[in-house]
Amino acid sequence: MIPVTKLESSTVATEKRQLFIGGESVSALDGRTTDDLNPYTGEVYAVVAAAGVADVTRAVDAAQEAFASWSATSPSQRRGILLKAADALEARTPEVISLMAGEVGGVGGWAGFNVMLAANMLREAAAAVTQPVGEVLTTETPGQLSLAVREPLGVIAAFAPWNAPVILSTRAVAAPLAAGNTVVLKPSEDAPIAAGLLIADVLHEAGLPAGVLNVVTNAPEDAAEIARALITDTRVQAVNFTGSTEVGRIVGTLAAQHLKPAVLELGGKNSLLVLDDADLDHAVSAATFSAFFNAGQICMSADRILVHQSVAEEFTAKFAAKVGSLPHGDPADPGTAIGPVISQRAADRVAALVAEAVSEGAQVRAGGDGKATVLDGVTPRMRIFQEEIFGPAVVIVTVADDDEAVAIANDTDHGLTAGILTEDSRRGFALAQRIRTGIVHVGNQTVDDEPQAPFGGVKASGYGRFGGRWGLEAFSATRWVTVAGG
Ligand code: NAD
Numbered sequence: 001m002i003p004v005t006k007l008e009s010s011t012v013a014t015e016k017r018q019l020f021i022g023g024e025s026v027s028a029l030d031g032r033t034t035d036d037l038n039p040y041t042g043e044v045y046a047v048v049a050a051a052g053v054a055d056v057t058r059a060v061d062a063a064q065e066a067f068a069s070w071s072a073t074s075p076s077q078r079r080g081i082l083l084k085a086a087d088a089l090e091a092r093t094p095e096v097i098s099l100m101a102g103e104v105g106g107v108g109g110w111a112g113f114n115v116m117l118a119a120n121m122l123r124e125a126a127a128a129v130t131q132p133v134g135e136v137l138t139t140e141t142p143g144q145l146s147l148a149v150r151e152p153l154g155v156i157a158a159f160a161p162w163n164a165p166v167i168l169s170t171r172a173v174a175a176p177l178a179a180g181n182t183v184v185l186k187p188s189e190d191a192p193i194a195a196g197l198l199i200a201d202v203l204h205e206a207g208l209p210a211g212v213l214n215v216v217t218n219a220p221e222d223a224a225e226i227a228r229a230l231i232t233d234t235r236v237q238a239v240n241f242t243g244s245t246e247v248g249r250i251v252g253t254l255a256a257q258h259l260k261p262a263v264l265e266l267g268g269k270n271s272l273l274v275l276d277d278a279d280l281d282h283a284v285s286a287a288t289f290s291a292f293f294n295a296g297q298i299c300m301s302a303d304r305i306l307v308h309q310s311v312a313e314e315f316t317a318k319f320a321a322k323v324g325s326l327p328h329g330d331p332a333d334p335g336t337a338i339g340p341v342i343s344q345r346a347a348d349r350v351a352a353l354v355a356e357a358v359s360e361g362a363q364v365r366a367g368g369d370g371k372a373t374v375l376d377g378v379t380p381r382m383r384i385f386q387e388e389i390f391g392p393a394v395v396i397v398t399v400a401d402d403d404e405a406v407a408i409a410n411d412t413d414h415g416l417t418a419g420i421l422t423e424d425s426r427r428g429f430a431l432a433q434r435i436r437t438g439i440v441h442v443g444n445q446t447v448d449d450e451p452q453a454p455f456g457g458v459k460a461s462g463y464g465r466f467g468g469r470w471g472l473e474a475f476s477a478t479r480w481v482t483v484a485g486g
Contacts (some may be wrong), residue, residue, distance in 0.1 A: 022062035038102050097111040159240065276311055288326070289445045297391060338392055357395070416437055417437050
């Protein structure tokens with residue numbers, strides 16, 4: 001266990017956490033710290049070390065030093081650690097529920113989903129370890145053995161966001177570690193524990209050797225400098241970043257300038273299509289889950305519900321009634337469906353998008369007062385139609401036919417995911433082929449992830465894939481090896 005010091009404040013016990021470098025919890029070299037806030041109460045949840053550039057160098061030193069031995073560990077040893085970590089994470093479920101409520105305002109169901117999916121990602125990574133690492137090729141040279149061999153790259157820089165902190169920090173490190181790399185992870189300042197220190201804690205409890213995974217937490221004002229130091233360190237061989245398209249452009253540009261491969265998992269502007277033959281009760285549940293799970297703060301959240309005009313009024317009335325009944329409040333309360341958004345700034349941004357749309361003629365069908373909001377009468381020139389909402393609001397757009405639904409679903413710079421609700425899977429599949437996203441679900445909601453499946457976007461939603469063999473390949477180099485015949 002990484003030691004946690006409890007500091008008593010007047011109202012809550014505040015955790016104090018350090019950087020995790022070379023298998024040890026250490027202070028930042030200059031001793032600086034930063035506050036990690038509870039989004040529901042506004043109080044300080046934890047005081048966390050604020051890394052400087054010299055700490056990034058220290059973390060890369062440790063990762064570089066650990067690479068030779070980690071890349072040479074036996075498959076069974078690596079697999080054993082990853083499997084043990086999956087069990088260790090599940091054993092901490094109550095702790096994670098409390099951590100996610102306090103650090104990111106996540107409700108219990110969302111925290112449980114984080115643990116389940118992250119544990120499965122670790123198991124998928126464990127299974128990948130014993131997969132073949134190459135192929136035997138044909139060769140023009142008689143007697144020669146010609147091989148294509150997958151090999152680890154070295155030190156990987158990984159960036160995890162706050163919104164699905166346990167899932168996305170696990171995703172950022174699982175495939176790189178399984179492939180034999182070592183990692184320096186930089187979690188979001190909004191979730192330094194849940195999106196960083198927790199997974200290091202769990203993996204070390206499971207026996208991960210010192211230096212294989214290092215975590216640098218930072219103050220918000222240092223984010224750009226810390227990220228630059230990490231990406232541009234000559235020993236870092238590849239980058240993975242999950243976060244906004246805006247920061248993804250900066251990270252992708254830096255990586256490209258330094259000729260480092262990058263996996264970029266960025267924002268979405270996802271549509272859920274409700275066709276005229278959809279089962280409307282299922283559509284209401286799927287739309288509620290797609291738009292409001294984790295208060296709409298999921299990259300796969302549906303921002304637009306495109307409903308066929310013949311069922312639009314019936315669907316909208318049922319959906320608005322369901323959304324209007326969702327309990328809001330304290331994320332630590334098991335009855336709460338919608339907790340707070342991550343910050344006052346995020347709440348203000350969503351409120352402004354809604355207010356602007358209403359002033360331009362959109363109608364509020366549910367919420368509209370900071371609560372889960374359903375708008376209709378939205379037009380494509382409204383900002384809420386174009387920008388990623390990333391909060392508890394969704395717009396309904398009525399469409400005349402399937403062609404119009406496809407055109408609107410594709411009318412965005414983003415291309416992460418889509419859902420198509422219909423009882424006719426042949427029709428759904430035909431539409432799926434016309435929607436430009438990295439992921440599409442026929443008959444299902446937009447929010448879904450399975451560790452064995454390729455996950456990633458097209459267009460401004462990023463490039464590269466996590467999941468299954470795609471994730472392993474992203475953090476490997478394939479080498480051609482020949483051995484002359486005797
Ligand atoms: P963000 O991009 O605002 O922040 C991500 C990280 O970038 C932060 O930890 C911050 O430290 C760092 N950062 C800030 N400025 C930087 C700079 N100039 N250079 C380098 N790094 C810098 O994203 P967020 O608010 O943490 O997450 C929300 C976004 O992430 C949404 O857009 C969401 O759709 C997206 N997301 C995508 C996926 C996916 O798999 N595609 C998953 C989850 C979230």
